Amino acid sequence: MTFTKTTEQSSKYEHLDKMSVTELLTNINNEDQTVPMAVEKALPQIETLVTQIVAKMKLGGRLFYIGAGTSGRLGVVDASECPPTFGVPFDRVVGIIAGGDKAIRKAVENAEDNATQAWNDLQEFNINENDVVVGIAASGTTPYVIGGLKTCNENNIITGSISCNAASPISLTAQYPIDVVVGPEFVTGSSRMKAGTAQKLVLNMISTATMIQLGKVKGNKMVDMQLSNSKLVDRGIKMIMDEIPVTYEIASNLLNKHGSVRKAVENWNK
Numbered sequence: 571m572t573f574t575k576t577t578e579q580s581s582k583y584e585h586l587d588k589m590s591v592t593e594l595l596t597n598i599n600n601e602d603q604t605v606p607m608a609v610e611k612a613l614p615q616i617e618t619l620v621t622q623i624v625a626k627m628k629l630g631g632r633l634f635y636i637g638a639g640t641s642g643r644l645g646v647v648d649a650s651e652c653p654p655t656f657g658v659p660f661d662r663v664v665g666i667i668a669g670g671d672k673a674i675r676k677a678v679e680n681a682e683d684n685a686t687q688a689w690n691d692l693q694e695f696n697i698n699e700n701d702v703v704v705g706i707a708a709s710g711t712t713p714y715v716i717g718g719l720k721t722c723n724e725n726n727i728i729t730g731s732i733s734c735n736a737a738s739p740i741s742l743t744a745q746y747p748i749d750v751v752v753g754p755e756f757v758t759g760s761s762r763m764k765a766g767t768a769q770k771l772v773l774n775m776i777s778t779a780t781m782i783q784l785g786k787v788k789g790n791k792m793v794d795m796q797l798s799n800s801k802l803v804d805r806g807i808k809m810i811m812d813e814i815p816v817t818y819e820i821a822s823n824l825l826n827k828h829g830s831v832r833k834a835v836e837n838w839n840k
Contacts, residue, residue: 573710573735573736573737573738573739574735574736575709575710575711575735575738576734576735576736576751576752576753576754577708577709577734577735577752577754577755577759577761577765578709578758578759579753579754579758580754580758581754581755581756581757581758582754583597583756586756586757597756598756598763601755601756601763601764602763602764602767604752604753604764605750605752605764605767605768605771606771608750608751608752608753608768609750609768609771609772609775611750611751612748612749612750612772615746615747615748615749616748616772616775616776618746619704619730619746619748619776620775620776620779620780620783622702622728622730622746623702623704623730623776623780624779624780624783624784626700626701626702626728627662627702627780627784628784629700630700631700631701631702632661632662632663632664632695632700632701632702633649633662633663633664633701633702633704633776633777633780634663634664634665634666634692634695634697634701634702634703634704635648635649635663635664635665635666635703635704635705635706635773636666636667636668636688636691636692636703636704636705636706636714636715636718636719637665637666637667637668637705637706637707637712637714637715638667638668638669638673638681638682638707638712638714638715639668639673639677639682640708640761640762640765640766640769641706641707641708641712641715641732641766641769642665642666642667642668642673642674642706643667643674644706644766644769644770644773645665645666645667645704645706645773646665646666646667646674647665647770647773648663648665648770648773648774648776648777649663649664649665649777650665651777652777652781653796654795654796654798655781655792655795656781656786656787656792656794656795657786657794657795657796657830658781658786658794661695663777664695666688666691666692668681668682668684668687668688668712668714669681669682670691681714682712682713682714682715683713683714684713684714684717685713685714685716685717686717686721687714687717687718688705688714688715688717688718688719688721689717689718689721689722691718692718692722697722697725697727698727699725699726699727701727701728702727702728702729702730703718703719703722703727703728703729703730704729704730704731704732704744704776705718705719705729705730705731705732705740705743705744706731706732706769706773707731707732707733707738707740708733708734708735708761708765708766708769709733709734709735709738709761710731710733710734710735710738710739710740710741711735711738711739711740712740715731715740716739716740716743719731719740719743719744720743723743723745728745728746729743729744729745729746730744730745730746730747730748731743731744731746731747731748732748732750732769732772732773733747733748733749733750734749734750734751734752734761734764734765734768734769735749735751736749736751737749748772750765750768750769750771750772752764752765752767752768788813788832788835791809791812791813791831792809792831793809793830793831793832793835794830794831794832795830795831797825797829797830803822803825806825806830806831806834807821807822807825808821809831810824810825810831810834810835810838813831813835814835814838814839816838821834824837824838
């Protein structure tokens with residue numbers, strides 16, 4: 571298959587600077603509606619990668635995301651939300667961005683062009699064969715990500731990828747690639763738009779499906795979530811009330827005593 575970088579092709583829309591606000595918003599929204607359909611086509615690839623991640627994490631392994639720019643930021647966001655949502659340790663799902671944490675807020679010049687740095691960054695976490703590394707790159711050509719995946723392959727570490735171009739270099743490098751082809755962006759080349767949305771949807775799927783498979787959800791409830799603010803405490807109390815026949819006050823006391831929804835439900839009558 572010939573590699574065509576559709577994320578860089580010219581927008582289907584001309585004269586954006588002449589459009590009204592209504593026209594701009596309507597056309598952006600029309601384009602955004604195509605993203606879930608592109609993700610749907612990639613479901614078999616997503617399933618294959620998630621199956622590999624779950625198997626490794628059940629053995630104590632970790633999930634790493636590596637990326638640059640928008641892709642790297644999305645990986646960091648998904649990883650950072652796993653501990654509060656599912657109660658897992660902060661080192662079970664790790665997001666690494668080219669240029670380090672300072673690149674989350676401000677672009678670091680040429681960071682994505684360093685083909686050896688990702689492996690160096692992974693080494694700081696003592697990366698090993700029990701782990702899975704997923705490279706994220708809308709273009710599918712980011713040297714930082716490709717280099718990291720290549721070295722992981724050489725060290726018997728399972729690799730996956732998320733790209734928005736079919737048959738891209740990153741897809742050919744990863745053992746379990748995911749290609750979500752969303753086509754040209756509304757603003758030509760602005761892959762933070764549809765491509766970024768597609769990557770976020772796929773990351774949601776990967777982390778959520780993995781955590782459910784690991785038993786971090788009971789029914790449809792986040793029973794292991796961290797109770798870090800009053801809103802979440804209230805949600806936890808109501809979860810307990812949904813599961814066992816107690817009042818709000820008793821549920822609150824159980825939550826305070828046991829520290830999690832899961833433990834409160836499991837031990838309420840002991």
